[in-house]
Amino acid sequence: MASFKSMNREELTAVRNQLQAEYDAYKAKGLSLNMARGIPSKAQLELSMGLLDSVNSSTDLTGINGADYRNYGILDGIPEAKQLFADLFHVTTDEIIVGGNSSLTLMFDTISSAMAHGLLGSTPWASLPEVKFLCPVPGYDRHFAITEYFGIKMIPVPMDENGPAMDFIESAVASDPAIKGIWCVPKYSNPVGITYSDEVVRRFANLKPAAKDFRIFWDNAYCIHHLFHEDVQLLDILDECKKAGNPNMVYMYFSTSKITFPGAGLAGMASSKENITAIKKRMTVQSIGPDKINQLRHMKFFKNLDGLLEQMKKHADIIRPKFEAVDSTLTEQFADSDVATWSKPNGGYFVSLNVMDGCAKRTVQLCKEAGVTLTNAGATYPYGNDPHDSNIRIAPTSPTVEELTEAMKILAVSAKLAAADKLLSAGN
Amino acid sequence: MASFKSMNREELTAVRNQLQAEYDAYKAKGLSLNMARGIPSKAQLELSMGLLDSVNSSTDLTGINGADYRNYGILDGIPEAKQLFADLFHVTTDEIIVGGNSSLTLMFDTISSAMAHGLLGSTPWASLPEVKFLCPVPGYDRHFAITEYFGIKMIPVPMDENGPAMDFIESAVASDPAIKGIWCVPKYSNPVGITYSDEVVRRFANLKPAAKDFRIFWDNAYCIHHLFHEDVQLLDILDECKKAGNPNMVYMYFSTSKITFPGAGLAGMASSKENITAIKKRMTVQSIGPDKINQLRHMKFFKNLDGLLEQMKKHADIIRPKFEAVDSTLTEQFADSDVATWSKPNGGYFVSLNVMDGCAKRTVQLCKEAGVTLTNAGATYPYGNDPHDSNIRIAPTSPTVEELTEAMKILAVSAKLAAADKLLSAGN
Numbered sequence: 001m002a003s004f005k006s007m008n009r010e011e012l013t014a015v016r017n018q019l020q021a022e023y024d025a026y027k028a029k030g031l032s033l034n035m036a037r038g039i040p041s042k043a044q045l046e047l048s049m050g051l052l053d054s055v056n057s058s059t060d061l062t063g064i065n066g067a068d069y070r071n072y073g074i075l076d077g078i079p080e081a082k083q084l085f086a087d088l089f090h091v092t093t094d095e096i097i098v099g100g101n102s103s104l105t106l107m108f109d110t111i112s113s114a115m116a117h118g119l120l121g122s123t124p125w126a127s128l129p130e131v132k133f134l135c136p137v138p139g140y141d142r143h144f145a146i147t148e149y150f151g152i153k154m155i156p157v158p159m160d161e162n163g164p165a166m167d168f169i170e171s172a173v174a175s176d177p178a179i180k181g182i183w184c185v186p187k188y189s190n191p192v193g194i195t196y197s198d199e200v201v202r203r204f205a206n207l208k209p210a211a212k213d214f215r216i217f218w219d220n221a222y223c224i225h226h227l228f229h230e231d232v233q234l235l236d237i238l239d240e241c242k243k244a245g246n247p248n249m250v251y252m253y254f255s256t257s258k259i260t261f262p263g264a265g266l267a268g269m270a271s272s273k274e275n276i277t278a279i280k281k282r283m284t285v286q287s288i289g290p291d292k293i294n295q296l297r298h299m300k301f302f303k304n305l306d307g308l309l310e311q312m313k314k315h316a317d318i319i320r321p322k323f324e325a326v327d328s329t330l331t332e333q334f335a336d337s338d339v340a341t342w343s344k345p346n347g348g349y350f351v352s353l354n355v356m357d358g359c360a361k362r363t364v365q366l367c368k369e370a371g372v373t374l375t376n377a378g379a380t381y382p383y384g385n386d387p388h389d390s391n392i393r394i395a396p397t398s399p400t401v402e403e404l405t406e407a408m409k410i411l412a413v414s415a416k417l418a419a420a421d422k423l424l425s426a427g428n
Numbered sequence: 429m430a431s432f433k434s435m436n437r438e439e440l441t442a443v444r445n446q447l448q449a450e451y452d453a454y455k456a457k458g459l460s461l462n463m464a465r466g467i468p469s470k471a472q473l474e475l476s477m478g479l480l481d482s483v484n485s486s487t488d489l490t491g492i493n494g495a496d497y498r499n500y501g502i503l504d505g506i507p508e509a510k511q512l513f514a515d516l517f518h519v520t521t522d523e524i525i526v527g528g529n530s531s532l533t534l535m536f537d538t539i540s541s542a543m544a545h546g547l548l549g550s551t552p553w554a555s556l557p558e559v560k561f562l563c564p565v566p567g568y569d570r571h572f573a574i575t576e577y578f579g580i581k582m583i584p585v586p587m588d589e590n591g592p593a594m595d596f597i598e599s600a601v602a603s604d605p606a607i608k609g610i611w612c613v614p615k616y617s618n619p620v621g622i623t624y625s626d627e628v629v630r631r632f633a634n635l636k637p638a639a640k641d642f643r644i645f646w647d648n649a650y651c652i653h654h655l656f657h658e659d660v661q662l663l664d665i666l667d668e669c670k671k672a673g674n675p676n677m678v679y680m681y682f683s684t685s686k687i688t689f690p691g692a693g694l695a696g697m698a699s700s701k702e703n704i705t706a707i708k709k710r711m712t713v714q715s716i717g718p719d720k721i722n723q724l725r726h727m728k729f730f731k732n733l734d735g736l737l738e739q740m741k742k743h744a745d746i747i748r749p750k751f752e753a754v755d756s757t758l759t760e761q762f763a764d765s766d767v768a769t770w771s772k773p774n775g776g777y778f779v780s781l782n783v784m785d786g787c788a789k790r791t792v793q794l795c796k797e798a799g800v801t802l803t804n805a806g807a808t809y810p811y812g813n814d815p816h817d818s819n820i821r822i823a824p825t826s827p828t829v830e831e832l833t834e835a836m837k838i839l840a841v842s843a844k845l846a847a848a849d850k851l852l853s854a855g856n
Contacts, residue, residue: 037500045498049485052721056484057477070473072465072690100528101719108714112540116554116578126544126554142713149713150544257716262500264721285570285577286536288685291529291719293480293692 003338004356004419016420023370023417026410031371033407038190038349038395040258043318047311048260054300055293069292075283076276081266081295087305088223089252089270090236096270097279100290103255103267107217108146110251110269113282114180114213115150120248120278122213125152125180134172134182136164138352138380138391140190143183143219147382152180154382159192163200170207177210181217187234188222191352191380191393193345195232205240207249216250222348223254224312227320232346238270247272256298258349259311266290266298322396325404326351333412339419340412342394351394352380353411359418360389366414372407431766432784432847444848451798451845454838459799461835466618466777466823468686471746475739476688482728483721497720503711504704509694509723515733516651517680517698518664524698525707528718531683531695535645536574538679538697541710542608542641543578548676548706550641553580553608562600562610564592566780566808566819568618571611571647575810580608582810587620591628598635605638609645615662616650619780619808619821621773623660633668635677644678650776651682652740655748660774666698675700684726686777687739694718694726750824753832754779761840767847768840770822779822780808781839787846788817794842800835 004012055061061069064079076082077098086093099106113119115126125131133147137156147154155172157164163186173179184204186196196204204216218237226232241249248271256265271279283289302308327344330353334340339359343352355363360377367374375393378384394411396404432440483489489497491506504510505526514521527534541547543554553559561575565584575582583600585592591614601607612632614624624632632644646665654660669677676699684693699707711717730736755772758781762768767787771780783791788805795802803821806812822839824832 039500042496045496048498052483052485052487055480057480059480068470068473070476070689070692072467072685074691102716105715112544116540116543124554126552145713149710257500261498261721263502263717264498264719282577285573287533288530289691291692291722293689294719294722 004416004423005338009424012420012423016417016424019413019417019420023366023410023413026413027370029371031406031410033371033399033403034373035395035399035407036373036375038258039398040262041318041398044315044397045261047314048301051260051297051301055297059300061293061296063292063296069296072288074292075287075289076280077268077290078292078295078299080299081268084299084302084305084308085254085268085270088254088308089238091238091270094273095238095276096268097276097283098266098268098290098295101263101265101267102257103219103221103253103269104142104146106253106267106269107143107219109286110217110279111146111150111152113279114215117282119213119215120274128178130178132176132179134164134169134179135382136182136184137382138191138386138393139183140185140219141375141379143217144382147183155179156382157182159189159194161194163194163196166200166203170203173207173209173211173214175210179209180211180213181215183217183219185219185221186237187220187232188225188345188348190221190348191343191350191391193343193348193350193352195234195346198235201235201237202240205237205244205246205249207246209249214249218250218252220252220254224309225258225315225349226312226347227316227323228346229313229316230346238272248275251275259308259315260298260301264294266295319397321401322399322404323351325401326394326396326408329405329408330412333409337416337419340415349395349397351396353392353394354390355392355415356419356422357388357390359415359422360386360392362418362421363411363415364392366417367411370410370414372410374411432844432851433766437852440848440851444845444852447841447845447848451794451838451841454841455798457799459834459838461799461827461831462801463823463827463835464801464803466686467826468690469746469826472743472825473689475742476729479688479725479729483725487728489721489724491720491724497724500716502720503715503717504708505696505718506720506723506727508727509696512727512730512733512736513682513696513698516682516736517666519666519698522701523666523704524696525704525711526694526696526718526723529691529693529695530685531647531649531681531697532570534681534695534697535571535647537714538645538707539574539578539580541707542643545710547641547643548702556606558606560604560607562592562597562607563810564610564612565810566619566814566821567611568613568647569803569807571645572810575611583607584810585610587617587622589622591622591624594628594631598631601635601637601639601642603638607637608639608641609643611645611647613647613649614665615648615660616653616773616776618649618776619771619778621771621776621778621780623662623774626663629663629665630668633665633674633677634672635674642677646678646680648680648682652737653686653743653777654740654775655744655751656774657741657744658774666700676703679703687736687743688726688729692722694723747825749829750827750832751779753829754822754824754836757833757836758840761837765844765847768843777823777825779824781820781822782818783820783843784847784850785816785818787843787850788814788820790846790849791839791843792820794845795839798838798842800838802839
């Protein structure tokens with residue numbers, strides 16, 4: 001079969017009718033599969049069951065500094081956990097906060113605090129006529145939800161395989177003091193799976209923002225979530241920012257949500273000492289400190305960074321076949337058409353699929369009607385607005401390989417059907 | 429020995445010099461005892477060690493609604509924990525959120541949200557020229573720290589054994605739309621230990637605030653922290669608010685910080701469905717939900733409200749002798765003077781001591797120099813400003829009875845020495 005776009009109307013109609021028959025057959029099966037969010041599978045959760053035994057009533061809950069972790073005290077994380085996060089971020093322990101169970105909350109709180117109180121003495125963002133954030137796209141819907149919630153105007157920035165469009169970013173932040181931040185998932189990005197090149201990281205570190213309180217929100221959620229037992233190197237941005245004389249320009253975030261148990265894991269952030277000191281000052285008002293026992297539980301389970309990395313290999317072994325199944329099924333299904341391209345990530349939690357322009361919403365809707373729930377079309381763009389209506393995020397980790405294969409077939413048929421209808425209605 | 433105030437200069441000087449000798453003798457002992465915060469003792473922490481075994485790798489972590497508590501999902505608490513908190517607050521489960529590990533954070537977030545977004549459609553507080561809170565005094569320093577952090581002007585309100593001065597409150601909130609809230613610890617209040625009378629609760633519920641977004645922050649931190657195995661009844665304020673046609677006027681808070689492990693416990697809040705729905709809407713942006721496994725851990729440990737109440741009896745048995753030691757030592761030490769009064773609470777975590785006007789700061793300083801660290805004088809007032817420089821908060825739970833007895837003697841000698849010096853310098 002040739003390319004959809006090169007078919008004449010008769011050929012395309014025949015293909016379309018065949019697709020409809022295939023789609024109807026899938027629909028008749030009455031499947032029910034939710035792939036809307038990137039969540040660990042049961043097999044992945046089983047990897048961490050030992051975490052539930054690592055602290056028990058016989059455990060000495062005295063910390064390395066003599067503190068009783070069962071009682072009040074310690075605002076920024078137990079020293080053991082701070083060391084682990086410091087090793088992970090390649091920073092010192094006074095550049096680390098190990099907080100509660102969610103890096104999303106740490107990000108929300110950073111922005112909430114900037115709105116109400118400003119950063120390091122700057123004007124509170126809420127007092128300014130306008131605040132803008134740059135948003136590399138496609139990106140993470142929960143980032144966009146935070147900035148939207150605070151009324152921050154979001155400006156999409158295109159990305160390629162090296163990262164966001166730096167020419168645009170450099171010029172925008174240098175000329176517009178209302179631009180106060182940018183959302184980045186620098187490694188195995190959500191959803192495209194790319195890792196920022198060294199040049200991109202260095203250009204980030206060397207930005208000359210008009211706003212002195214401009215911040216890079218560096219959500220390194222997937223920094224050790226390799227799929228192939230092989231790390232893709234990402235340059236240390238805090239190091240580069242220090243070299244460039246911009247030590248306070250970046251906040252880095254991480255959590256174990258997709259390593260142990262989502263909700264029962266640890267989240268942390270890293271930044272310059274000056275930023276961390278300011279954040280801890282707020283935390284004395286906001287918090288009695290994190291769950292130290294759960295931090296100890298994690299440290300006894302992992303021991304150190306090596307232990308954490310070992311666990312990641314086991315995760316990779318479980319989820320790699322799923323990513324492979326997605327890729328091979330999509331390759332097979334789209335072989336006879338020119339209506340889709342997709343990412344082949346080396347890590348992270350997602351595959352990014354681009355269907356024919358104007359077809360993402362319909363494709364997701366068709367999938368849903370056939371029992372396959374995907375992330376809403378548009379979710380990967382600020383305000384849910386994908387200008388091409390083309391991007392669909394695939395979250396392969398939770399279903400089985402068999403379910404995934406079935407789901408990808410349904411997705412492919414739906415995308416092709418939507419494309420054929422689009423072309424036919426456009427008068428092809 | 430007679431009253432200090434009725435002594436002549438010569439008598440008082442003799443007493444003063446004797447006190448100085450006593451004080452110097454204590455100081456020479458080189459004690460080191462920190463009583464600054466209300467924290468559980470080791471013996472109390474031991475009561476909850478079973479919590480660390482209640483969930484282990486053999487536990488089925490499937491919830492009553494079929495959810496896998498090891499994975500993402502559930503924003504407002506597991507149904508089991510919501511039921512416990514609903515039983516505790518006498519509300520329905522849709523009037524409950526069981527959040528993270530700290531009720532302080534829930535309070536901070538409520539106010540932060542009111543500042544940035546307003547409440548139920550009201551003008552964001554940060555956009556108003558002035559926002560004021562009423563602060564019954566003496567009160568809880570961490571409440572005052574939140575309102576101070578957000579630039580909210582705090583107005584002290586006197587209290588008596590029935591609660592805050594309701595005449596003043598009724599008139600103030602009715603006439604001043606800038607008054608948006610009031611901090612209350614309605615049961616075994618921090619630090620005085622009083623419980624609001626039924627009449628006070630009803631008058632709260634029937635307030636007619638000029639500000640439609642006026643809220644009562646009802647921090648029921650000590651609602652089951654009885655000292656004498658006997659509950660002091662507090663009227664249900666949400667019920668009363670509903671009867672009065674003010675269902676949205678109150679937020680109630682609670683945590684298990686002083687029941688299981690501070691930092692590793694559960695915190696929750698209760699309010700009208702409309703308020704809870706609004707808060708959950710914010711939480712979808714801010715949070716991936718609470719630690720469901722730790723919630724399950726608590727539920728398996730306590731089973732239900734009866735289990736929680738049984739645990740409280742054990743706490744009471746441990747801390748009651750300490751409160752009794754404080755009272756008997758203060759009674760003995762101040763028998764020969766007229767320079768101090770103190771509370772005799774039926775529950776909670778504190779004894780409130782009033783020394784002679786103008787003597788609290790000096791007393792706390794003298795204690796510190798003799799090795800006994802108390803809560804800073806003034807901390808129980810907004811901005812740390814006790815206009816009488818008289819109130820000192822005593823936190824008896826952590827030290828042993830022997831340590832407490834020694835500390836109370838030092839405190840008494842210090843208070844008397846400060847009083848004698850004050851009277852002498854005033855020319856008595």
